[in-house]
Amino acid sequence: MRLEVVNTGTELLLGQVVNTHVAYFGDQLLPLGIRIQRQSTIPDGDAIGELLKEVFPRTDVVLITGGLGPTSDDVTREVIAELLGRELRLDESLVEHIRKIFARYNRVMPESNARQAMVPDGAVVLDNPFGTAPGLYFPAEAGQHPHLFILPGPPRELKPMFQAEVLPRLKAMVEGTGRVTTFRNFRVIGVGESQLAEVLEPNLLEIGGMEIGYCARLGEVDVRVIGPTDRLDLAEALVRQHFPDQLINSDGRSLEETLVGLLTERKLWLATAESCTGGMIACKVTDVPGSSAVFRQGYVTYANEAKTELLGVPEAMLAEHGAVSEPVAQAMAEGALQRAGTDYAVAVTGIAGPGGGTPSKPVGTVYIAVACRNQETFVKRYQFAAERLGFKERTTRMAMELVRRRILGLDPNA
């Protein structure tokens, strides 16, 4: 099945917004064995008409995003209706839906929003529970046009619509062809991409019959293999053999989901004590639905006084060793464990930059401590080369990972 993506949006070409749709679609389509053959971005306005004329003859499905809003630069609906020679008609039930969304916020629907309820003849309306712009689906017409899915630009509206309305339809089309692709994603933390490839690649090539891909994010690498199930099993055994402590899962769950799952399963409570990450660890943990069963409280102790007042870190210790030090990290974790009365506590203290570095503790230095009942507190120093936000993210990830390893009795130094 040939599929192309067409993104409309002047903001995508002006540098204001990074286009995340393509990676999202690619990720979602891969398990169906569908590859994006080409992706194009054009500004808001009429340009989409010309582009679609080029795209139609060379593909089976087009995913179109953006231009369904209420403002004058949103013309996707109208341009496509004209291109396909369809009349636009007002769908009263959609007007009602949009009116209700405004009413929910005690607002009256502006007249300009009524345009979003205009539906071209023959189009299937795709429900948008998170916004006023419904999506549209035009089933393919031989010799005329391929399958067209038109989706709203905002990711929070696009993603649920893609899941509920687009994916099942594509699945049905693919299943019709009898072609199914299986893949597995090994998520590994604490090993570099090249080291991972150096160890795994010769062995994976020996197993053979798989496509192998790597994707490195801050402090985390995904090894993705596509192929028949029996090969995937061999690949998984291989990864488990070489990286038993670092493989966090092969089912696509994030580290925070994995950690919260583990804590829930074992009925354990976690507390956080954060300096340089400024609340990011607590935020990631509470991103997971159901995290209230494992997380009651967290401390963001950015200043020294806060470390003393909220976590009981001795002032003398701060004066002697500095806030970014092994004893302070340990005292923070143990203070949080004791005061929050949890089973585990994780603490971080480091230098996010751009300022604050010294020769012995340059920007990127961080101490992470994990305290737990009945075990010695573990503290480790890391040096993360990344700008401020990347540093916060890497530290957050490694902090969660160290808790996971402590719970499972794995080597935290691996």
Added chain:
Amino acid sequence: MRLEVVNTGTELLLGQVVNTHVAYFGDQLLPLGIRIQRQSTIPDGDAIGELLKEVFPRTDVVLITGGLGPTSDDVTREVIAELLGRELRLDESLVEHIRKIFARYNRVMPESNARQAMVPDGAVVLDNPFGTAPGLYFPAEAGQHPHLFILPGPPRELKPMFQAEVLPRLKAMVEGTGRVTTFRNFRVIGVGESQLAEVLEPNLLEIGGMEIGYCARLGEVDVRVIGPTDRLDLAEALVRQHFPDQLINSDGRSLEETLVGLLTERKLWLATAESCTGGMIACKVTDVPGSSAVFRQGYVTYANEAKTELLGVPEAMLAEHGAVSEPVAQAMAEGALQRAGTDYAVAVTGIAGPGGGTPSKPVGTVYIAVACRNQETFVKRYQFAAERLGFKERTTRMAMELVRRRILGLDPNA
């Protein structure tokens, strides 16, 4: 000047890597008055040849990224040389450069890397101080092809090369035409995109001579106008007149940068008390370099006990009104203000979902409170329709915005 971007890279279409090149180029080109007219992504391999044949007749400049690496799927150099009918010749000084890069890591250059030193006749070599793949520039030849810039895929190699080798050449081309474009971005919080457009659009159209665009994110809308400076001033006056309380800036800074800037300027301290956002407000505030001058500590009080212990919220109040209630939000903010000894404190308590909603307090309900010295605590209930992470983000944004408005004495209800 017409410009297109062509990105090659299978990983961009498989969901593993988000394409950040386009936003980077757009951002860099805007001050030169150059718009990206179209952007296309294709997989590694031969597809680039076909695509460029389409692109050549309709544009003046093409920026091409990727496919300059040493592996078998990197063929951009060869395909373009063939397309333009140029011979490839080995550049010995480039071989030397690549050898040196390997030597820096105590490694011997693999033979496959010598391919990167092959230069097509008539191409200008673009220096790559951060990697082994040099870039290439083919000046336009009338009737044959537009200006072609071929750049390496990794951002840390692409960006310095773009700055040093591409931008100055494009600048020289543009200056020849005497055309300069200015733009301004009005960031507005707490007003819907359609309401904003309804009020602004007729007036902006009356001023005339500008291009207008909107970009809505969770709880925040950017209104972007492009045109001569005198029109931009009129547009800004208009936005200030109609949305004096909701316009946060016109200089592109984020809300957190704006808020931290304001607190710093006025030497004010802020504390956070978070339930449903789980630390996200503290995390956003501390994303800003220098935030340690305004932020000492934050409380993540996810459970009721934590609200009582850390913030002094009375148990009886929690039992009577529930954790998601006006009095609890107020008590959290006032507790944080008092215990942290700050000038301002912001508290949030709400239902992020997917579970936990009730008929009177459905998922998406949140109370935000801002406490400050010498002023009554302000509390407001919001209903945000978004999934868990979107809800956290919207709540975080509105919480920071309410602090900004309280500091500036603006209407928090606007």
